[in-house]
Amino acid sequence: MSQSSPLLTAIVLRYTDYGEADRIVHLLTKEHGQISAMVRGARTSTKKYSGLIDLGNMIEVEFSSMQRDLWIIKTAHGLQSMLRTRTNLHKLAFLSYACELVSMAAQAGNPEPKLFGLLSQLLKILEEEDGVVGSRFRIAFEIKLLSFAGYMPQLSVCPACQKKIHDPATIFYTEASVFHLSCLPSMESPQQSMTPCDVSWLRSCSMALRTPMLDSLSVPMPKGPQWAFAEIITRQYQKKIQSRTFLQSIEST
Numbered sequence: 001m002s003q004s005s006p007l008l009t010a011i012v013l014r015y016t017d018y019g020e021a022d023r024i025v026h027l028l029t030k031e032h033g034q035i036s037a038m039v040r041g042a043r044t045s046t047k048k049y050s051g052l053i054d055l056g057n058m059i060e061v062e063f064s065s066m067q068r069d070l071w072i073i074k075t076a077h078g079l080q081s082m083l084r085t086r087t088n089l090h091k092l093a094f095l096s097y098a099c100e101l102v103s104m105a106a107q108a109g110n111p112e113p114k115l116f117g118l119l120s121q122l123l124k125i126l127e128e129e130d131g132v133v134g135s136r137f138r139i140a141f142e143i144k145l146l147s148f149a150g151y152m153p154q155l156s157v158c159p160a161c162q163k164k165i166h167d168p169a170t171i172f173y174t175e176a177s178v179f180h181l182s183c184l185p186s187m188e189s190p191q192q193s194m195t196p197c198d199v200s201w202l203r204s205c206s207m208a209l210r211t212p213m214l215d216s217l218s219v220p221m222p223k224g225p226q227w228a229f230a231e232i233i234t235r236q237y238q239k240k241i242q243s244r245t246f247l248q249s250i251e252s253t
């Protein structure tokens with residue numbers, strides 16, 4: 001790429017400071033999935049970049065060139081910032097969590113229109129809606145993310161006997177599936193790889209998947225393994241979710 005690129009809309013997933021003045025930013029784009037880009041003077045040119053390169057912000061960028069796998073940003077301007085979200089601790093914790101999950105799931109170099117759509121929708125809701133964030137909202141985001149990344153958890157039919165799930169059931173993280181307790185695979189199944197769940201909880205999860213994100217915003221979940229999908233995501237990408245501890249501590253208060 002030797003000439004300026006067309007303008008791209010991108011969401012800031014994370015960034016790291018580089019050298020004394022620059023910043024390397026990881027962006028989600030519809031067209032190229034996740035990209036890493038250098039913002040020269042991001043920390044010195046306050047007039048140009050003030051508040052722009054921040055978590056969850058949607059920006060419009062033009063790239064001047066590409067060196068190895070690093071894009072070089074020529075110009076950037078803000079389309080949507082997360083100012084209101086940053087004044088609410090729960091929403092802020094959720095913002096970090098959502099950006100981290102997308103950063104784990106989004107591929108580099110491949111278009112990611114579904115993940116881009118999911119994250120933009122979530123950011124808009126966090127920033128514009130007044131409702132409190134309920135646990136079904138997070139679960140809706142986690143299940144949709146898994147399904148868009150091609151790892152849709154099997155929640156209604158037991159993979160062992162092919163029959164409809166009934167109580168008592170167990171969610172098996174490594175298989176991303178729910179089994180009847182009596183049908184659990186005879187293979188070695190360490191306790192930390194599974195947890196009991198019941199049909200009413202599973203029904204609420206399926207509802208979260210099928211309905212728009214906004215419909216789940218302030219909806220609580222029935223009793224159940226509320227972090228099961230985070231466990232599935234951790235195993236799927238073999239990576240610890242750093243921002244989970246903070247969000248979990250806020251959710252439990």
Ligand SMILES: [Zn+2]
Nearest residue numbers: 158161180183
């Ligand atoms: Zn079964």
